[in-house]
Amino acid sequence: MDHDSSSRIVDSLREWIAAAAPGARLPSTRALAAQHQAGPVTVQKALRVLAAQGLVETRPGAGTFVRAVPTARPADYGWQTAALRAPRSPLRTVSTALRSTPNDVIAFHSGYPDRELLPERLVRSALGRAGRGEAALSRPPVVGLPELQSWFAHELRTVTPAGVTAPTPRDVIVLPGTQSGLSSVFRALAGAGGPVLMESPTYWGAILAAAQAGVRVVPVPSGAHGPDAEELARAFEETGARLLYAQPNYANPTGAQWSAPLGRQVLDVVRAHGAFLVEDDWAHDFGITGTPVPLAAQDDSGHVVHLRSLTKSVSPALRVGAVVARGPARDRILADRAAESMYVSGLLQAAALDVVTQPGWQTHLRRLREQLHARRDLLLTSLREHAPRVHVEHVPRGGLNLWARLPDGTDLHRLVRECEAAGVIIAPGTEWFPAEPTGPFVRLNYAGPRPAAYPDGARILGEVLAHQHG
Structure with a gap:
């Protein structure tokens, strides 16, 4: 009987609340009890139900009131239009x-x-060991852990032909993923407003990095086997560019792989124009019927700036990569990276190094x-x-x-x-x-x-x- 009385009071008060103005005061418990011929406990139970439904609120010492329903006010960020002004280049949405x-x-x-293509067991074990080691609590060098620098340099050294000087660990700068490295390379070597030649089509992240760095992209047609060397030379001459971004092995998105003769021709063009080739070796670990050999292994005069990523092949949770550059170019890139992120997490570096040095x-x-x-x-x-x-x-x-x-x-x-x-x-x-x-x-x-x-x-x-x- 008590439950039925409470429900009737709830239904009656809902109708009253619907007609009342927000903030209106409900009759006292005694008045409601008399009106509905119910005990004070039953009335209080009904009021608790209405409060739980957000229809009323009780203010100690003042009474019970119809709860005001807050109205959503649209946020106005119009002021930011004047503060930000127009972007330097059209904004590209996330890919x-x-x-x-x-x-x-x-x-x-x-x-x-x-996920099933990743070395999950190796990664989990490596993270556990890194978490128990010194890397979990110490700040690594700005250029990266010396052991990881050595690993990246050694990987290139194993494919460097006789007569070409292989890169040293000092030439390696460890990155928090090569995407940020692209921005640094463009800023450091091309400068704001400077032209950068790019294969077309090419990696969307490189296009985005160029826009963020404020450089001017000059597309160079590229097909199933790479760009035409003569077309590339013409682009260098017409634009005065000193930087070419390319993916000689398994290009994203086309999957193109440059032949050895084309690689030599492109290097000759780059050297003839006193320029840099930014070689994005993102798919180094994803050979199927071929084994990629980076162009950086054929150059010891500092023309090739080599980007090598472990993020996709080891784990997207371990954003670790490297840029290999020589001479003043290396110093300028390092200065930009230090200003951008100071250093890469030692924990992630240690885990990535652990994975790639395991027999598995x-x-x-x-x-x-x-x-x-x-x-x-x-x-x-x-x-x-x-x-x-x-x-x-x-x-x-x-x-x-x-x-x-x-x-x-x-x-x-x-x-x-x-x-x-x-x-x-x-x-x-x-x-x-x-x-x-x-x-x-x-x-x-x-x-x-x-x-x-x-x-x-x-x-x-x-x-x-x-x-x-x-």
């Missing part, structure tokens, strides 16, 4: 490659390998090569069978991606939206062009999760594309 997605979608967009690291790389080979071929086969309109001109010998041309007239943004609605996430190729795209392209990652779903993903892509083109 599709960095999107996090639910587990039930087919993710062809990611820029990182799936080479075993992992051999297994990774086999896994990438199988995934790449599975995606290629799936596209040929289910999405014949998707044209893959070049089968990469390494890396993580296929670069695919779509039929002329394809509405790329509509395609991306409709694929996502059907459960497939793809990355539009527009993100990889520093200027206007030369056609409708998509980048498809074959190192993502759920490879068993690749045929379904290709089928959906093919169906959406066929529907668009009738």
Whole structure:
């Protein structure tokens, strides 16, 4: 009976509250008890229910009042427009490659390998040892842990031909991932407003880093086998550029790998113009049917600035990389890095070094090569069978991606939206062009999760594309 009385009081007071103004005072407990012919305890129980629902509030010594419902006031950040002024260059949104997605979608967009392709056991063990060691509590040198500098230098030294002086550990600067290193290199070697030649298409992060550094990007056409050396020489002459950013091995997004003769030609062009080649060796650990040899191993005159990342191959949680540079260029890059981040976490450096010096690291790389080979071929086969309109001109010998041309007239943004609605996430190729795209392209990652779903993903892509083109 008490419960029924309390419920009736709650319902009655809800109607009263709905008609009352915010802040109105409810009748006293005694008055409500008399009105509803109930005891004070029953009335108090009803008021507690209304308070829990946020309809009333009790103020000790004053009574119970209708609670004012706060109205959301839109935030006004208009003042920042005047404070910030116009950006130096058009703002680029974060790449599709960095999107996090639910587990039930087919993710062809990611820029990182799936977790099952990482050396998880090595990483977990290394982090545990690093946490128990001196690196957990001490500040490392600005240039990086000496042991890690030596490892990066040794890796290049093992492929340096006779007659070429190999880099020393002093030439190595450890980075918190090579993305930040790109910004430092552009600022230090090109300077604000200076021209930087870039292959087109190229890594979206390099385009973003160039914009943040305030340099002027000059696109140089590049195809399935790299840029044309004569076209590159003409670009140097016309622009006066002293910096070329390129990915000679397994370029992102095209998967292109320069031949040995092209590498020598490009080095000759760079040397003839007294310029630098910024060699992004991001996919060093992702060879499939080839083994990459960095151009930095062929240069001892300081023309090649070499970027080497461990983030994708070891773990995205261990953002560790390095830049290898010689002479005054190295000093300028170091000065910029010290101003930017002072030093890289010693804990992460120690863990990364532990992973790559374990005997199991080479075993992992051999297994990774086999896994990438199988995934790449599975995606290629799936596209040929289910999405014949998707044209893959070049089968990469390494890396993580296929670069695919779509039929002329394809509405790329509509395609991306409709694929996502059907459960497939793809990355539009527009993100990889520093200027206007030369056609409708998509980048498809074959190192993502759920490879068993690749045929379904290709089928959906093919169906959406066929529907668009009738």
